[in-house]
Amino acid sequence: MITSTLEFFLRLSVWLLAAPLFPGIINKVKAWVAGRRGPPVLQLYFDLARLWRKGVVLSTLASPGFIAGPAVAWIAILGAALLVPLGPIAGSPSFRGDVLLLVYLLAAARFCTTWAALETGSAFEGMGSAREVSYAVLTEAALITAILALSVQTGSITLNGMLGLSTGAGAVLLAAGLFTVLLSENCRVPFDDPNTHLELTMIHEAMALDHSGPPFAVVLHGASMKLLLFMVLLSEAVLPLSRLAPLAASMALISAVAILTVGVGLVESLLARFAFRRVPLLLTTAFLMCLFALLLAWKGDTQ
Amino acid sequence: MSEAVNFLIGLAMGLNLLALGSGRLPSVIRTVATQGMVLGLLPLFLESRFNWFVALLAFLTVSVKGFVIPTLLRRAMRSANIEREIEPFIGFVPSLLLGALGTIAAISCVRALPLLPEHAGTLFVPGALASIFTGFILLVGRVKAISQVCGYLILENGIYLFGMLLIHSTPLLVESGILLDLTVGIFVIGIIVDRIQRAFDSLDTRKLTVLRE
Numbered sequence: 001m002i003t004s005t006l007e008f009f010l011r012l013s014v015w016l017l018a019a020p021l022f023p024g025i026i027n028k029v030k031a032w033v034a035g036r037r038g039p040p041v042l043q044l045y046f047d048l049a050r051l052w053r054k055g056v057v058l059s060t061l062a063s064p065g066f067i068a069g070p071a072v073a074w075i076a077i078l079g080a081a082l083l084v085p086l087g088p089i090a091g092s093p094s095f096r097g098d099v100l101l102l103v104y105l106l107a108a109a110r111f112c113t114t115w116a117a118l119e120t121g122s123a124f125e126g127m128g129s130a131r132e133v134s135y136a137v138l139t140e141a142a143l144i145t146a147i148l149a150l151s152v153q154t155g156s157i158t159l160n161g162m163l164g165l166s167t168g169a170g171a172v173l174l175a176a177g178l179f180t181v182l183l184s185e186n187c188r189v190p191f192d193d194p195n196t197h198l199e200l201t202m203i204h205e206a207m208a209l210d211h212s213g214p215p216f217a218v219v220l221h222g223a224s225m226k227l228l229l230f231m232v233l234l235s236e237a238v239l240p241l242s243r244l245a246p247l248a249a250s251m252a253l254i255s256a257v258a259i260l261t262v263g264v265g266l267v268e269s270l271l272a273r274f275a276f277r278r279v280p281l282l283l284t285t286a287f288l289m290c291l292f293a294l295l296l297a298w299k300g301d302t303q
Numbered sequence: 304m305s306e307a308v309n310f311l312i313g314l315a316m317g318l319n320l321l322a323l324g325s326g327r328l329p330s331v332i333r334t335v336a337t338q339g340m341v342l343g344l345l346p347l348f349l350e351s352r353f354n355w356f357v358a359l360l361a362f363l364t365v366s367v368k369g370f371v372i373p374t375l376l377r378r379a380m381r382s383a384n385i386e387r388e389i390e391p392f393i394g395f396v397p398s399l400l401l402g403a404l405g406t407i408a409a410i411s412c413v414r415a416l417p418l419l420p421e422h423a424g425t426l427f428v429p430g431a432l433a434s435i436f437t438g439f440i441l442l443v444g445r446v447k448a449i450s451q452v453c454g455y456l457i458l459e460n461g462i463y464l465f466g467m468l469l470i471h472s473t474p475l476l477v478e479s480g481i482l483l484d485l486t487v488g489i490f491v492i493g494i495i496v497d498r499i500q501r502a503f504d505s506l507d508t509r510k511l512t513v514l515r516e
Contacts, residue, residue: 284396284400285399288399291407299410
C-alpha cells in the first residue's frame with residue numbers, strides 16, 4: 001500500500017516537475033545547431049513562475065469557459081499521463097481498456113483548449129482552432145491505429161500490458177508513425193512552428209493568443225506534459241522495457257526520451273515547416289505506417 | 304533465406320507507396336530505380352548454390368533498372384524541362400490510400416489462392432499484385448508522360464516479381480530478353496517524350512486528344 005502510494009506520488013512529481021524541462025532541451029539543441037547560446041534549459045520554469053504571479057486580462061465577451069477550458073484541459077492531460085506506465089513503474093489507475101480513456105482524455109483536452117480559444121471571438125484563434133482540429137482528425141487516426149497494432153501484437157487492451165514489449169519487425173514502422181504523430185500533436189516543426197510570431201501561420205500559439213497569467217501558464221505546462229507523454233508512449237511502444245531489470249529499464253526509458261528530445265530539436269533545426277496543403281500527405285503517411293505495423297502484427301505471426 | 308526475401312519484397316512494397324506519395328519527378332524516378340535494384344537482387348537469395356547465370360542476370364537487372372533506365376528518364380526529363388507533377392487526376396493522398404488498400408487487399412487475399420507450399424510463406428504473390436496495382440494507379444492517375452512511364456516500370460517490376468515464382472523453369476535467356484525489351488522501350492519513350500514536348504509545349508498527356516486529322 002505504502003509503496004503504491006509512493007509510486008503514485010513519484011509518477012505525479014515526474015509529470016508535474018520534469019515535463020517543462022524538455023521544451024528547454026529542445027530549444028537548447030536548436031540554439032546549438034544554429035550556433036547561438038540560446039535560452040537557459042530551465043527557461044520554461046521561469047516563465048511559468050512569472051506567469052503564475054501575473055494577473056489575468058479577461059475579455060468582456062468571454063464566458064467562464066475561457067478560464068475553465070485550460071484548467072480542464074490540463075487536468076485531462078495529467079489524467080492521461082497518469083495512465084501511462086513509466087518504465088518499471090506501472091500506471092496506477094489501470095483497468096481493461098484504459099487505453100481508450102487515454103485517447104479520449106487527449107481529445108477532451110483538445111476540445112477544451114479549442115473551446116477556450118473560441119471564447120474571445122478572435123478571428124486568428126478561430127483559424128488556429130480550425131487547423132488544430134483538422135490536423136487532429138488525421139493524427140488521431142494514426143494514433144488509434146498504432147494502439148490497435150500494439151493491442152493486436154500483445155493481445156492486451158491495458159496500457160500496462162501493451163507497452164514495454166517490443167513489437168518486432170513492426171517496431172520500426174510504429175516508431176516512424178508515432179514520431180510523426182508526436183510532432184503533429186505537439187505542434188512541432190513540419191506541422192507548426194512553436195517560435196513563429198506570425199499569427200497567420202500559427203496553430204497552437206494562435207489558440208493561446210488571448211490567454212494571460214495563470215491560465216496561460218496552465219496551457220504551457222499542459223503542452224509540455226503532452227510532449228513528454230508522447231515521448232514516453234513512443235519509447236515504451238518500441239523498446240522491450242519489461243524484459244529489463246527495473247533500474248536498466250528506467251535508464252533505457254530516460255535515454256530514449258533524451259534521444260527523442262534531441263531528435264525533435266534536430267528535426268526542427270534541419271527541416272522547414274511544410275506548406276499547409278502538404279501536411280495531409282505526411283499525416284496520411286504516418287497513418288499508413290501505423291496501418292502496416294498493424295498488418296504485420298496481424299498477419300506476421302501466422303505466416 | 305525466406306526472411307531476407309520477404310524483407311526485400313516488403314521494401315519494394317514500401318517503395319510502391321513512396322512512388323505514389325511523392326510529387327517530384329526526380330524522386331519518383333529514384334524510387335523506381337531503387338525498387339528495380341532491390342528486386343534485381345532477389346534471384347541471388349533464391350538460389351541455394353552460387354550460379355553464374357543467376358548472378359549475371361542479377362547484375363544485368365540491377366545495372367539496367369538502377370542506372371541505365373533512370374539515366375534515360377532523367378535525360379528525357381531534362382530535355383523536356385519539367386520538374387514536378389502537377390494536379391494529377393487522382394490526388395496524392397487518394398492515390399496513396401488506394402495503393403495502401405491494394406497492398407492490404409493483396410496480402411489478405413493471397414491466402415485464398417492455391418499456391419505451391421514453398422511459395423505460401425513468402426510475399427512474392429502479394430508483392431507482385433501490389434506492384435501491378437500501384438503501376439496501374441500511376442498509369443491512370445498521373446498527367447505527365449514521365450510519371451506514367453514510372454508507373455509502367457513499377458507494373459513491370461510486379462510482373463518480374465511474379466516471374467520469380469517460375470525462376471527454376473524459365474530460361475534465363477527469356478529474362479534477359481525482357482530486360483532488353485524494357486530498355487529499348489524506355490529509350491523510345493525518352494525520344495517520344497521529347498517529341499511531345501516540342502509539339503505541344505507540355506508533357507500533359509491530356510493534350511494529346513487535340514491531335515486530330
